[in-house]
Amino acid sequence: MDTLAFILTQCVNAFSQAALLFFLGCGLTLIFGIMRIVNFAHGTIYMAGAYLGYTSVRWLGGFVAALMVAPIVVGVLGVLFELFILRRLYGRDGNAFLMVTFGLALVLGDAVQVVWGAPPLQVPPPAALAGIAFFLDEPFPVYRLFLIGFGTVMAIGMWQFLERTRLGLLIRATSQNPDMVHALGTDVRVVRSGVFGIGCGLAALGGVLAAPLVTASLGMSLAAVVDAFVIVIIGGMGSFLGSLIGALIVAFVQVFGNYYLPEAALAFMYLVMLTVLVVRPGGLLGKEE
Amino acid sequence: MLRIAGLNTHYGASHVLQGVDLEVPEGSIGAVLGRNGVGKSTMMKTVxxxxRPSGGEVELEGHNIFGWAPHRVARAGVAYVPEGRLIFPDLTVVENIKVAERKPAKDWPVDRLFEVFPSLRERQGNRGSQLSGGEQQMLAIARALVSDPKVMLLDEPSQGLAPLVVRELANVIRRMRQEGVTILLVEQNMKLAEAVANRLHVMVKGKVVYSADPERFRDEEAEIRSRYLTV
Known part of the structure; x- marks a missing residue:
């Protein structure tokens, strides 16, 4: 295999991995930016998305349907969780959220095991995306190429949503000063519920997309929550663009690290995070608080 | 237009507002003077x-708005220009205004605001954090006006501004009154308060202890200053 083809293959792997990580990190950073809460259940929500994707594919018979149903179901559940549980905690210190979201991670993790069982579940990619495309005589899984395209479209879509819509404006304003937004006539509690729902939905979407690649398994939640935190710490808590950059960095470090130094790949990821923390404690695009 | 009676507010164990009575008639400017820490800003935040107030009454046009959530108070027609302006630092000038424009403004659309505040028009694409103190103050007022308010709460607008900018501010405040906006102004700058207010009030330890029209205030100014305002 020549060098160019090798780099191309690894880049496709890295960019497709970045797409999955982006959904994870973007949801976490949105939630943190607007609510100043650390959502420990984020990885479990991602995992639940993968399992819901599995069931949606079986019941509704289509991957596209799963891509829509799982995030919406999880998003609505997220809104309900915010309404009935998190809302009682605003004004308390951050530890309350830590405990409650950690509790959610445990409960949701067990619930998934009860409903779907312990063995990993195979989610086949849709037939149209199952094949292999050749480029420079090298094989590329079509599904990975699809992930890159879909991730790019969604990232642009999210960015435009935040920059151009009224809800996006309110989300950005609320992340800067919620009391002021409230005093200017917008019920910030609604913005908070909405953002929590959107963040959970994005994580679930990432889970559905990951399922055909890695199978839906109980183990994916821990890896996901760690990745999500590293992305957000590198990119800067609360920064949308930061989550995109963080996802790209983490994906490249993981993919190339796994090839060259598989036993040290994880350590390398933390090393990158540490370096960022030393140079810019608030993350690449974050603000120090 | 705005009537406050017996208003009480506690911060934990400290009793900040101890029965504030104040009335601002429609189309007028009421100014509240007082030393630091007597509860002026707390009164604004409570209104x-x-x-959260612990007792008393707040009425807007005869309707009780006591204890309402901020967004409901805003929608009822009260606009807030906080102490320290609290501009959204990462939003542009136009975006700062748009946050408050819940429905298209009738009296104070963005074009008109740019007429009143020409410096904001020039800087409409700049972020809030890039503006000078004076520009931020004008933006905070523009952001409040875009909701076509009946009453505006103006908390220490002259803070940290150069004398020339304070004069411009006085003109803006008078112009708003001419257009029918009722204003409750909290100020440390006595000259500004005297220059624009229809009625002056002095607050001491969470209570309004003195109220007068500008003529009487001027006559008694030396005494009021030494009794209530200087440290």
Whole structure:
């Protein structure tokens, strides 16, 4: 295999991995930016998305349907969780959220095991995306190429949503000063519920997309929550663009690290995070608080 | 237009507002003077709903708005220009205004605001954090006006501004009154308060202890200053 083809293959792997990580990190950073809460259940929500994707594919018979149903179901559940549980905690210190979201991670993790069982579940990619495309005589899984395209479209879509819509404006304003937004006539509690729902939905979407690649398994939640935190710490808590950059960095470090130094790949990821923390404690695009 | 009676607010164990009585008639400017820490800003936050009152009455046009959440108070027609302006630092000038424009403004659309505040028009694409103190103050007022308010709460607008900018501010405040906006102004700058207010009030330890029209205030100014305002 020549060098160019090798780099191309690894880049496709890295960019497709970045797409999955982006959904994870973007949801976490949105939630943190607007609510100043650390959502420990984020990885479990991602995992639940993968399992819901599995069931949606079986019941509704289509991957596209799963891509829509799982995030919406999880998003609505997220809104309900915010309404009935998190809302009682605003004004308390951050530890309350830590405990409650950690509790959610445990409960949701067990619930998934009860409903779907312990063995990993195979989610086949849709037939149209199952094949292999050749480029420079090298094989590329079509599904990975699809992930890159879909991730790019969604990232642009999210960015435009935040920059151009009224809800996006309110989300950005609320992340800067919620009391002021409230005093200017917008019920910030609604913005908070909405953002929590959107963040959970994005994580679930990432889970559905990951399922055909890695199978839906109980183990994916821990890896996901760690990745999500590293992305957000590198990119800067609360920064949308930061989550995109963080996802790209983490994906490249993981993919190339796994090839060259598989036993040290994880350590390398933390090393990158540490370096960022030393140079810019608030993350690449974050603000120090 | 705005009537406050027996308003009480506690921060934990400390009793900040101890029965504030104040009335601002329609189309007038009421100014509240007082030393630091007597509860002026707390009064504004309490009226706005940002701080929970523990007792009393707040009425807007005869309707009780006591204890309402901030967004409801705002929608009822109260606009808030907080102490320290609290511009959204990462939003542009136009975006700062748009946050408050819940429905298209009738009296104070963005074009008109740019006429009143020409410096904001020039800087409309700049972020809030890039503006000077004076520009931020004008933006905070523009952001409040875009909701076509009946009453505006103006908390220490002259803070940290150069004398020339304070004069411009006085003109803006008078112009708003001419257009029918009722204003409750909290100020440390006595000259500004005297220059624009229809009625002046002095607050001491969470209570309004003195109220007078500008003529009488001027006559008694030396005494009021030494009794209530200087440290």
């Amino acid at each position: 706005m709903g940002l701080v």
